[in-house]
Amino acid sequence: MTGTHDRPAPTASPGAAVPDRPVVALLGTGTMGAPMARRIAGAGLPLRVWNRTAERARPLADVAEVLDDPAAAVRGADVVVTMLFDADAVLDAVAAAAPAPGTAWLQTSTVGVDGAGRTVALARERGLVLVDAPVLGTRQPAEQGALTALASGPDEARARVRPVLDAVAQRTLWVGPAGAGSRLKLAVNAWVLTTVQGVAESLALAEGLGVEPALVLEALRGGALDSPYVQSKGAAMLGAAFDPAFPLRGAAKDAALLAAAGGAAGLDLRLAPALEAAFARALADGHGDLDMAATYLSARRAP
Template sequence: MTSASEPVVALLGTGTMGLGMAGNIAAAGLRLRVWNRSVERAEPLRDVATIARTAQEAVAGADIVVTMLYDADSVLEVVGGLDLGDAVWLQTSTVGVEGSDRIVAFAERAGVALVDAPVLGTRKPAEDGALVVLASGEEALRQRVAPVLDAIGSRTMWVGAAGAGSRLKLAANAWVLTVLEGVAESLALTRELGLDPRLFLEAVGGGALDAPYVQVKGGAMLDGSFDPSFALSGAAKDASLIAAAAAGVDLELALMPGILAHLQRAVDAGHGDADMAATYLEH
């Protein structure tokens, strides 16, 4: 049972990540409205949230507006036409440096209180409320967004002024993609050297070179299990954002250009909607 004192939360974007986040916001007892361009993707939430017909209907009178959309262009396309009133805008999409700068500038012009808070995790952590939130924004906003952050995440890091969260997210995603492609290449090399590629996972298993992610993604690659926890097309988009951020500060990255090229090749081969582990198919 909710009460009038509990914040009203509007969540825009109920895709792979947003759906799980919305479920946990509702499970925390917060009053929730959701909107998605394709309304059928919001249908699983019908028993726990109000499904709005328009984005403006979702945000009208809300205390917190959460965006979990594909990129900065889609975020600004949706939010740019809305009246957010006195709501705090909790922006959780991965938008890169240039994108976050545009979002921060828009929020300042519009007089909207913004918390830039991309998340670490894929579908399962989103469903489990176990995301790591990289939050950035004015300290005065922390308590206002705390009920949502507590619902969607296992941990929140506050890392500076709005935009800092998006910058740290790129660094974290650079590591994720490095591990992803490293596992795919090691499995392919083991295979092409005439061995069972599972021997690689066994060799590193349980040691200093192992990590849960190595075994989970490596196993998915070898099993052909590509139900998307995070789509390969999204991984390629994030790799592009990382490369652009590095170029913007004249930092030469040795690995990311090759990773980006390989992910894009897999997308071009028709695997974009599959899990990013499907990069192995092009090795």
């Protein structure tokens, strides 16, 4: 069953009693996980957090119980949320945490087709109720609770995870059984990464041809080919504003996942391998901890 729901207007202030307040354990408090944690706590949901690098979780002590052991974080939790770098990190964390059978597992990381299959298998093995729900958006939308969740899983799990999804996402799209969300995320990421790399190469080409690169954005502005994302990423590239809204290291991982998915599906995709190579090059150039817009720096240099 598919469908959407938009987040209702908040009905309670942070910390106030609200109906059906599930106890939430969030595993992973990095670029995306930390702002998601604040949104969950701000919705009045009891929250515990854990991160592999414990120091990254400490700043959340004002809104959540910070724990050094994933098993302690999930003990007694109604919903376990994972927001970690890749499938291996997700699976290792959940295996170590060992949530009780019947616990709802809201998996929001980008793990690819194979990774999604592995999460389904682990959930079945451990008796967990898996909702595979990777999110669209970067740090700022996460801070604003304006992500889009591509949710997939059993219909009966929707009510259990809805308070958490409503806290972090302005829109939830339900797309089928667990694993469908991860497959859709790859298809959407193909467009996102194509846009970022396309803007980077357009600006680099303009510069190489002796044209002011900012004129590319001005030529697109307000037309059918324009978008807020094109303008924001283009401005970041030209302004060397590479504070990571989404790290290039993650973009390189996602590009590899979508290229692998296309190959496994037997498709003759041409952009996917090129995107994988472009972001791998930028990663090799040392830009992994910068925003993915830093692929522009590699596009500007000679091979």
